[in-house]
Amino acid sequence: MPPPDTTYIPGQTGPPPPTGDPYIDSVVQTYWTGDEMTKSENKEGGLSAAGVFFMLLMGVFFVMINKGAEIFHGFIRKRRLSTKIKKLYTADGTTYHNWLLSFNPYYKSLPEEAKHRFLERTLHFVSEKQFRFHYMEPAEHIPVLIAGAAVQLTFGLRNYMLDHYPVIHIIRKEYERKADQETYYGHVSRSGIYISWSHFLAGYSDYSDSENVGLHEMAHALQFDAYLGLEDVHDRNFKERLRSFCDEGRPIFRAMRKGASHLLDDYATTNFDEFWAVSVETFFENPVVFKERLPVLYQEISELLNQDPLLEYKVVDPDLL
Numbered sequence: 100m101p102p103p104d105t106t107y108i109p110g111q112t113g114p115p116p117p118t119g120d121p122y123i124d125s126v127v128q129t130y131w132t133g134d135e136m137t138k139s140e141n142k143e144g145g146l147s148a149a150g151v152f153f154m155l156l157m158g159v160f161f162v163m164i165n166k167g168a169e170i171f172h173g174f175i176r177k178r179r180l181s182t183k184i185k186k187l188y189t190a191d192g193t194t195y196h197n198w199l200l201s202f203n204p205y206y207k208s209l210p211e212e213a214k215h216r217f218l219e220r221t222l223h224f225v226s227e228k229q230f231r232f233h234y235m236e237p238a239e240h241i242p243v244l245i246a247g248a249a250v251q252l253t254f255g256l257r258n259y260m261l262d263h264y265p266v267i268h269i270i271r272k273e274y275e276r277k278a279d280q281e282t283y284y285g286h287v288s289r290s291g292i293y294i295s296w297s298h299f300l301a302g303y304s305d306y307s308d309s310e311n312v313g314l315h316e317m318a319h320a321l322q323f324d325a326y327l328g329l330e331d332v333h334d335r336n337f338k339e340r341l342r343s344f345c346d347e348g349r350p351i352f353r354a355m356r357k358g359a360s361h362l363l364d365d366y367a368t369t370n371f372d373e374f375w376a377v378s379v380e381t382f383f384e385n386p387v388v389f390k391e392r393l394p395v396l397y398q399e400i401s402e403l404l405n406q407d408p409l410l411e412y413k414v415v416d417p418d419l420l
């Protein structure tokens with residue numbers, strides 16, 4: 100009998116992953132209200148000109164105090180983080196580098212300076228997340244390689260931590276979920292990122308077939324994080340760019356659903372979320388053909404992620420980092 104859970108491998112015993120919230124089909128459709136601004140009432144009257152001036156002055160004063168405190172805390176946070184990462188780098192940098200070098204072609208292609216930044220981000224990501232293994236023995240290199248997929252996707256973004264997700268679940272192979280009895284290679288819900296380890300490995304071992312479950316699931320997670328995670332103070336324009344991607348991408352997506360010939364895997368026509376995640380796989384694994392066949396979509400993804408896999412350093416605008 101399968102464990103009483105949403106995610107399990109049929110016929111296998113062992114500690115099941117925790118029950119997650121039901122899968123949300125489309126985070127964009129669910130959370131994008133189109134108007135996130137709340138209107139505040141602007142009541143006038145009752146104050147003299149001097150009073151209004153005083154209130155304004157006080158307002159400016161408080162804004163300045165708050166801004167100053169924010170900058171100061173940001174500075175302290177950055178210093179602490181940098182010290183922490185330096186220590187991690189000294190302890191594990193070389194080992195992580197060797198694992199990534201032998202496994203991740205994107206990392207391998209980076210110039211030394213960019214490799215260093217990739218490595219720092221990976222060390223930070225691994226140190227902050229909890230990795231839970233299901234139906235398999237834990238191994239030290241697994242979190243590093245999985246973190247590498249997240250760092251790769253967000254390499255052009257300042258905020259690369261996917262804050263909404265403190266836990267990443269790794270399952271030995273494909274699994275079923277009680278919710279729909281379908282077979283999954285990975286999925287992302289509000290409660291966690293789930294990845295089949297065997298399919299993650301397969302995704303990177305052939306880096307030219309536009310199939311990469313690691314990048315696919317991280318693409319979903321990034322989308323969820325933008326709407327459900329901590330308010331994105333680092334990449335202020337990310338949500339805006341995500342909307343632009345939706346605006347430009349939807350006509351292409353609709354045309355594909357109507358049968359227009361395209362480069363992406365047919366799974367992209369399932370819904371707009373899958374269109375995004377499948378596009379990401381092709382964007383990284385086959386950028387030349389992608390840019391040639393779907394130049395508008397390629398440009399939109401490149402702007403959204405602030406990176407272009409065809410560039411040596413990948414990042415398009417370093418000022419956004």
Ligand SMILES: [Zn+2]
Nearest residue numbers: 315319373376
């Ligand atoms: Zn998907």
